[in-house]
Amino acid sequence: MDTSTDFALPPVTLRIGGQARSVGVGIHEHINPATGQPDALVPLAGAAEVDEAVHAAHRAFTHWRATPAGTRAKALLKLAQLVEEHTEEFAALAIADNGIARASANATVAAAVEWIRYYGGWADKLPLGRITSAVGAGGSFGHTLRQPYGVIGAIITWNAPLMSLAMKVPAALAAGNTVVVKPSELTPFSAMLFADLISEAGIPAGVFNVIPGGAEAGAALVEHPLVKKVTFTGGPETARKITSACAQTFKPVLLELGGKSxxxxxxxxxxxxxxxxxxxxxxxxxxxxxxxxxxxxxxxxxxxxxxxxxxxxxxxxxxxxxxxxxxxxxxxxxxxxxxxxxxxxxxxxxxxxxxxxxxxxxxxxxxxxxxxxxxxxxxxxxxxxxxxxxxxxxxxxxxxxxxxxxxxxxxxxxxxxxxxxxxxxxxxxxxxxxxxxxxxxxxxxxxxxxxxAERPFGGIGHSGNGNEGGLEGLEEFFWTKSVAYGNG
Missing domain, CATH: 3.40.309.10 (Aldehyde Dehydrogenase; Chain A, domain 2)
Structure with missing residues (x-):
């Protein structure tokens, strides 16, 4: 059966601080699901590579959070445009990643564009908090601030890599965070083109980093002290391990898990x-x-x-x-x-x-x-x-x-x-x-x-907690600070 395409598969690399790296702790042989034959070699990040990526994101955070909201919005809207312009390439990569049929692949790219565009539109309209009056606050003036966490660790599963990126990354970046994403070694290709377009859209190096890898990389990312929140899409068993690790430092976690709808x-x-x-x-x-x-x-x-x-x-x-x-x-x-x-x-x-x-x-x-x-x-x-x-x-x-x-x-x-x-x-x-x-x-x-994109998507029970989509999905990437000014 001929499953060839005119679009060449991109080399799979680690993307750390804007640099491509082809060396990790090991190599995974990617298998084309349509043929059962190997078609690419995937470098696997280990703890050292994860540490480098997190530090790159941490360094970029200071600049990115201070970037004017309008500039962040412009970059994300540009990213949406670029993803749309590369529909054929993303569809081809989706087919190579996990064998999704072409019609579904095209629809997935269109949906991803809407998610990116939706959060690009929110980036300069962020909910910054509320003001409490001097009378209501007992004589002091107070207000709340919604502030980005810092480095977000994102772990995505293999079934819909582009959609998982679109459901997590734009909201996190719109809020002023930086991201280190670990795609599954089973489906690495979509994240490569996404990283290229992130750079082309004008988003600075280090704001978005990609570290393909297995369980070792995932554990290192979750446990890293500079990762301030983890967002995970996958199964309940892995989610239990992530939740347990995050509980050691009370790190917040967003879980989008399975279903039996x-x-x-x-x-x-x-x-x-x-x-x-x-x-x-x-x-x-x-x-x-x-x-x-x-x-x-x-x-x-x-x-x-x-x-x-x-x-x-x-x-x-x-x-x-x-x-x-x-x-x-x-x-x-x-x-x-x-x-x-x-x-x-x-x-x-x-x-x-x-x-x-x-x-x-x-x-x-x-x-x-x-x-x-x-x-x-x-x-x-x-x-x-x-x-x-x-x-x-x-x-x-x-x-x-x-x-x-x-x-x-x-x-x-x-x-x-x-x-x-x-x-x-x-x-x-x-x-x-x-x-x-x-x-x-x-x-x-x-x-x-x-x-x-415009409605919150999330579950309860074994389907996880928190939301992606809608304003609720944006609020997942802020923490709230209360500020008060006295009369002294």
Whole structure:
């Protein structure tokens, strides 16, 4: 299978204080998920390289925080323009990073541009605090200041590297912080072009630093005393380690973790639209490898059998294959480990009574060299089973039957996660009731977009804490100081 592109992969380097470095403590061989073949060597940062990057960011902080807000805004808006102008390159890098299909890759770049532009627009309109009157303060004049932390340590996962950068870096820079980001060694390419464009946008050297690496680099970044806040996207197990390390010095941490989002389909919904949208969101966005996707489909019993059949037919029609081809809906998953995990969960679900509607077997033939797993629909899933409770992070949809609104709500809230939720209904009152009752950080009704820049995005429970997006996402990168002036 030809997965070649006219765009050459950039060399992967450490980016420290504006300088590219190709030497670290080791080398990771990047594997193209579409072919299963190596295509690049990734230098891995160790503790020494992390220390250099943090000190570079620390030195840059004094100048960057004093940079006029209008100048920071101009640079970030320029960055948004540059990312948009390099859409084709970023899409090609996304395909090389993790095999995302081209249509999704293009959409991801567009979304990233909006996130950067949104926070660029906030940079010169920052919420600086409030004033307390002399009377209300017992005779003294007081006010509050919102101040940047300093160096932010950002650790991003492999499934959406450009989006993770766009959801973290612009807000942190708009607030006056500097950033050291550790991208996953599995997906290093997008961060390279992003770093180049950061410099081209006029953002000074040291304000943004990139240190590809594994667990050693992540631990060194989290524990570094000059890193004043950590923002992490990834899984709960790693988040526990990060939280424990940060707790030693009471360092604040922002966690955007996993999800097992429920998608509630009521009989009075637009069923054609609900079926197409629900199926695409489960499989067509990064082959199911995203935290906020609606991977539990809860269907009212009066329409259950017909809806399951419709979803199964749509899923089976999605083209799985070369992510370069424009009609491909689902590309590969990230690696062999993902294939093994996904397949074992599908097999166990069937042993526990789930009914396989479509998919359920690694693809062979022309796709045998890559990591391809087809859209897999399992019906009659027990709400308490592994498949309904654990994040698969792959193209697998669990369908569960419910009788009424109360049962749907109980099933939807019956997991440790609380990131996103979806509702399909023609009853506006029901939508309002359920939107309030769902224990999630975000609710989408009748196909509304999720994880958009202007709204806060974050979860509760095992889905993390804090927010990215909206004004709330900007406020994550300030701390508050209270100042008072007496009469003496």
């Amino acid at each position: 429920a998608n509630l389909i009521f009989a009075d919904a637009d069923l054609e639209a609900a079926a197409m949208h629900s199926t695409y969101m489960a499989f067509g966005v990064m082959s199911g490898q995203a935290c906020a996707l609606p991977t539990r489909l809860l269907v009212q019993e009066s329409i259950y059998d017909a809806f399951v059949a419709k979803v199964g037919a749509i899923a089976a029609s999605f083209k799985v294959g070369n992510p370069q081809e424009p009609d491909t809906i689902c590309g590969p998953v990230i690696n062999q480990g993902a294939i093994d995990r996904i397949d074992s969960m599908v097999k166990r679900a069937q042993e526990q009574g789930a009914r396989l509607v479509t998919g359920g077997q690694r693809l062979e033939g022309d796709l045998a060299g890559g990591f391809y797993y087809p859209p897999t629909v399992l019906a009659d899933v027990n709400p308490d089973s592994e498949l309904a409770q654990k994040e698969v992070f792959g193209p697998v949809l669990a369908i569960i039957r419910f009788s009424d609104e109360a049962e749907a709500l109980a099933i939807a809230n019956g997991t440790d996660y609380g990131l996103s939720g979806s509702i399909w209904t023609g009853d506006a009152r029901r939508a309002i009731r359920l939107a309030e009752a769902l224990e999630t950080g975000e609710v989408a009704v009748n196909g509304a977009a999720i994880a958009v």
